[in-house]
Amino acid sequence: MKKAVRILIFVITVGLIMGLQHTINGISRYRVPGSSIIYIPSGKHLKLASFGYSALMADLIYLWAIQYFSNQNIWDRFENLEHVFSIISELDPQYYDPYDTGSLIAYYDAKDLELAFRILDLGMEKNPNQWIFPLQAGHYAQMFARDYKRAEKYYKKAMTVKGSPPITRRLYANAVFEQSDYQTAWHNWLEVYETTDDERVKKIASNHLYRTKAAMDIQTLHQAIARYRERHGRFPRELSDLVRAGFLRSVPKDLDEKDYVYDEQTGKVQTRVNPWKR
Amino acid sequence: MVEALKITNLHKSFKTGFFFKRRKILKGITLTVDKGDIFGYLGPNGAGKTTTIKCIMGLIFPETGEIRILGQPYLSLKAKEHIGFLPENPYFYDYLTAAEFLRFYSQLFQLRREERDKRIEGLIKLVDLEKFADLQLRKFSRGMLQRIGLAQALLNEPELVMLDEPLGGLDPIGRKEIRDIIVRLREEGKTVFLSSHILQDIEMICDRVAIIVNGEIVNAGRLSDLISEKVFYTEVIVSGIDAEKLENLGDSMDSQGEKIFLKVYDDAKLESILQLVESHKGHIHSLIPRTETLEDIFVGVVKRQ
Amino acid sequence: MKIRAIALNTFKEAIRDRILYLVFFFAAVCLILSRLLALLTVGDQLKIITDVGLASISLFGTLMAILIGTGLVYKEIDKKTIFTLLSKPIHRYQFLLGKFFGLLLTLLVMVLLMTVIFLAMLFLHAIRVEWSLFIVICLIFIELALITSVAILFSTFSTPILSSVFTLAFYLIGHFSWGLETLMTKMPPGFSKTLAQIFYILLPDLENFNFKTETVHHLPIPSEVIGLSVLYGILYTALVLGVAMLIFRKRDFV
Numbered sequence: 001m002k003k004a005v006r007i008l009i010f011v012i013t014v015g016l017i018m019g020l021q022h023t024i025n026g027i028s029r030y031r032v033p034g035s036s037i038i039y040i041p042s043g044k045h046l047k048l049a050s051f052g053y054s055a056l057m058a059d060l061i062y063l064w065a066i067q068y069f070s071n072q073n074i075w076d077r078f079e080n081l082e083h084v085f086s087i088i089s090e091l092d093p094q095y096y097d098p099y100d101t102g103s104l105i106a107y108y109d110a111k112d113l114e115l116a117f118r119i120l121d122l123g124m125e126k127n128p129n130q131w132i133f134p135l136q137a138g139h140y141a142q143m144f145a146r147d148y149k150r151a152e153k154y155y156k157k158a159m160t161v162k163g164s165p166p167i168t169r170r171l172y173a174n175a176v177f178e179q180s181d182y183q184t185a186w187h188n189w190l191e192v193y194e195t196t197d198d199e200r201v202k203k204i205a206s207n208h209l210y211r212t213k214a215a216m217d218i219q220t221l222h223q224a225i226a227r228y229r230e231r232h233g234r235f236p237r238e239l240s241d242l243v244r245a246g247f248l249r250s251v252p253k254d255l256d257e258k259d260y261v262y263d264e265q266t267g268k269v270q271t272r273v274n275p276w277k278r
Numbered sequence: 279m280v281e282a283l284k285i286t287n288l289h290k291s292f293k294t295g296f297f298f299k300r301r302k303i304l305k306g307i308t309l310t311v312d313k314g315d316i317f318g319y320l321g322p323n324g325a326g327k328t329t330t331i332k333c334i335m336g337l338i339f340p341e342t343g344e345i346r347i348l349g350q351p352y353l354s355l356k357a358k359e360h361i362g363f364l365p366e367n368p369y370f371y372d373y374l375t376a377a378e379f380l381r382f383y384s385q386l387f388q389l390r391r392e393e394r395d396k397r398i399e400g401l402i403k404l405v406d407l408e409k410f411a412d413l414q415l416r417k418f419s420r421g422m423l424q425r426i427g428l429a430q431a432l433l434n435e436p437e438l439v440m441l442d443e444p445l446g447g448l449d450p451i452g453r454k455e456i457r458d459i460i461v462r463l464r465e466e467g468k469t470v471f472l473s474s475h476i477l478q479d480i481e482m483i484c485d486r487v488a489i490i491v492n493g494e495i496v497n498a499g500r501l502s503d504l505i506s507e508k509v510f511y512t513e514v515i516v517s518g519i520d521a522e523k524l525e526n527l528g529d530s531m532d533s534q535g536e537k538i539f540l541k542v543y544d545d546a547k548l549e550s551i552l553q554l555v556e557s558h559k560g561h562i563h564s565l566i567p568r569t570e571t572l573e574d575i576f577v578g579v580v581k582r583q
Numbered sequence: 584m585k586i587r588a589i590a591l592n593t594f595k596e597a598i599r600d601r602i603l604y605l606v607f608f609f610a611a612v613c614l615i616l617s618r619l620l621a622l623l624t625v626g627d628q629l630k631i632i633t634d635v636g637l638a639s640i641s642l643f644g645t646l647m648a649i650l651i652g653t654g655l656v657y658k659e660i661d662k663k664t665i666f667t668l669l670s671k672p673i674h675r676y677q678f679l680l681g682k683f684f685g686l687l688l689t690l691l692v693m694v695l696l697m698t699v700i701f702l703a704m705l706f707l708h709a710i711r712v713e714w715s716l717f718i719v720i721c722l723i724f725i726e727l728a729l730i731t732s733v734a735i736l737f738s739t740f741s742t743p744i745l746s747s748v749f750t751l752a753f754y755l756i757g758h759f760s761w762g763l764e765t766l767m768t769k770m771p772p773g774f775s776k777t778l779a780q781i782f783y784i785l786l787p788d789l790e791n792f793n794f795k796t797e798t799v800h801h802l803p804i805p806s807e808v809i810g811l812s813v814l815y816g817i818l819y820t821a822l823v824l825g826v827a828m829l830i831f832r833k834r835d836f837v
Contacts, residue, residue: 051758053795199627335670339835382592
């Protein structure tokens with residue numbers, strides 16, 4: 001066969017294969033979202049199979065979980081939230097980040113406060129010498145559930161851990177007598193941030209500070225937007241309009257000095273960053 | 279003591295396969311090598327030559343039998359200090375150069391550095407590898423490997439040198455060079471034990487031989503005793519006469535075109551052939567008397583087994 | 584000394600092995616990748632870098648020990664370089680020990696190189712290094728020494744592929760004895776339980792050398808545990824080498 005003919009046949013075959021692939025890709029196949037991971041065995045079994053690399057395995061699963069739970073297309077992803085994070089806990093019980101992140105995903109994304117509590121409870125169980133988990137749980141109970149009995153229980157637990165900051169005592173007292181608000185939360189977390197030496201706790205406190213400031217700022221912005229709508233009959237085109245119209249002294253920025261995101265159609269303000277991914 | 283090497287009643291079998299079948303390789307080898315001799319160990323393939331040598335070197339452990347090297351128990355370090363060994367088809371560390379290789383082995387003898395370097399230089403010169411002293415062994419040809427192998431066997435100036443097929447794979451010039459080295463070793467007072475297939479070389483240099491067939495020594499002794507001086511047969515080449523007329527007289531006959539080749543063992547028959555050829559006006563091309571060679575003995579002995 | 588001569592020669596041979604550099608390449612890639620991986624996490628980045636780093640040194644070091652160790656003695660027997668070597672005035676055990684120390688030296692160099700890259704990754708992230716990391720790496724090295732001795736043991740009588748499988752099995756079982764322990768607590772007393780107990784004591788507990796988790800969480804490692812683990816490692820290695828020497832003593836080299 002002449003060489004030119006051979007090359008031609010080769011090129012046509014390659015073209016056919018690529019075309020086929022394209023066609024196959026076009027056909028939509030029914031994929032059951034998130035179904036694969038229900039086959040992950042319990043953490044105990046995984047630990048046996050890790051042959052001494054269980055901490056690394058915890059890391060890898062955690063990294064995977066972060067990507068998995070931010071994937072909007074998997075609409076049933078939260079069904080396995082508890083399972084995945086309990087596996088990570090089993091593999092490396094002293095790995096703090098997953099308890100924190102897991103509880104945040106549970107509350108902010110899955111809208112399941114009870115699950116958030118369960119994850120933090122697991123952290124407390126495995127790390128009885130760490131006061132940050134009951135502190136966070138108390139914070140959740142107070143801020144989001146307005147359940148002071150529960151908050152009181154958690155703050156008491158945090159207080160009894162050796163080395164807990166003095167703030168926990170005050171929170172315990174507050175939970176019984178006072179209603180907490182954003183300002184107090186800000187001050188509480190600021191004190192934790194400034195007084196701790198533990199890098200991890202510092203990070204957690206910083207995130208809480210960010211969220212508290214964001215909540216305060218967004219509250220202020222929404223109030224200003226509402227007054228603007230009353231006066232002008234529509235939402236402002238951008239946030240600086242509020243300043244020009246005199247409803248705000250200045251447009252607040254978030255804790256990282258970045259802008260908030262404003263939707264002109266709905267009049268809603270959001271943080272630029274996913275609250276638990278900062 | 280006179281004996282450089284003394285082997286008594288050596289037995290060795292090997293397991294074959296998973297079952298308890300055992301194949302006996304050495305069936306009671308007994309031999310003695312005198313000091314200062316060049317001793318030839320011959321035998322067909324599979325007879326047990328290499329197995330014997332490996333037993334002597336302590337690479338294989340015999341079932342029964344005794345081996346003494348220079349009067350010492352053969353496995354002792356003292357004995358090893360006075361032996362040199364060159365195995366069949368030697369193979370050495372690829373990535374080392376010739377000089378590095380000899381230096382490494384010399385470290386196992388705990389020589390002082392100046393002595394060591396002097397000896398290595400001398401040995402490389404002896405085996406004619408001066409040009410290749412810094413070439414990696416992986417680039418060595420078969421013949422060159424054989425020569426560096428001989429060099430490493432002589433590192434410790436051994437009293438007994440064991441060579442397993444040292445002339446294998448060498449061209450005629452190489453074979454002559456090695457033969458010369460071996461003879462020189464004897465002149466230096468060393469004893470050489472060598473096994474070989476190449477009978478002509480053995481004939482040329484050995485003082486004593488032993489022939490091993492199927493694990494047993496079938497013949498041994500001084501070479502001069504084994505090979506008699508008298509004429510073994512005469513090789514006759516004639517033409518111009520019909521082959522049938524010579525049939526009863528020659529012991530082995532072959533014809534090629536005009537010429538007829540004969541081997542005649544009996545002197546009387548030789549006379550008759552010569553007379554017959556003359557009377558038929560034929561032509562005698564050559565008459566060569568041949569003495570018995572080692573090959574003849576060897577073939578005869580092997581045929582008998 | 585004769586063992587030293589053989590050890591240095593073995594070192595020169597092992598350091599030329601291409602497999603070593605292939606494995607080292609993958610180890611370097613993993614170590615550098617750890618930094619990228621750390622960027623994906625929410626929370627403590629240093630933990631990811633440390634975990635991946637220590638795991639790489641341990642895993643790839645083990646791979647090197649197995650891949651090269653199992654070929655060490657076998658190659659000499661197969662290529663017949665051992666014939667002339669053993670004809671020299673050395674004991675067979677000196678040959679084995681020389682091989683062992685030569686490979687150990689090679690592994691030391693490799694672990695040091697990997698540690699340098701690891702430290703570089705850590706420094707790029709935070710100019711602060713925990714001293715306990717060095718203790719952990721030392722213990723990893725002792726584990727590698729034990730694995731090397733096992734690889735050499737199998738190498739004296741088995742082909743490289745089989746030896747690799749056996750040594751790998753040793754490694755996995757060694758890290759599994761924790762599982763055996765939990766299994767034992769659940770077993771009813773009787774024959775199987777005693778059998779399991781015997782197994783548990785005999786088989787190596789390689790978790791003795793594993794302090795990766797402790798150092799990552801900045802937990803203190805009690806010095807008695809370190810001392811005892813080191814002793815355990817040295818004794819077990821000596822035992823395995825002793826068995827190897829025994830097997831090697833009466834071996835026929837056909």
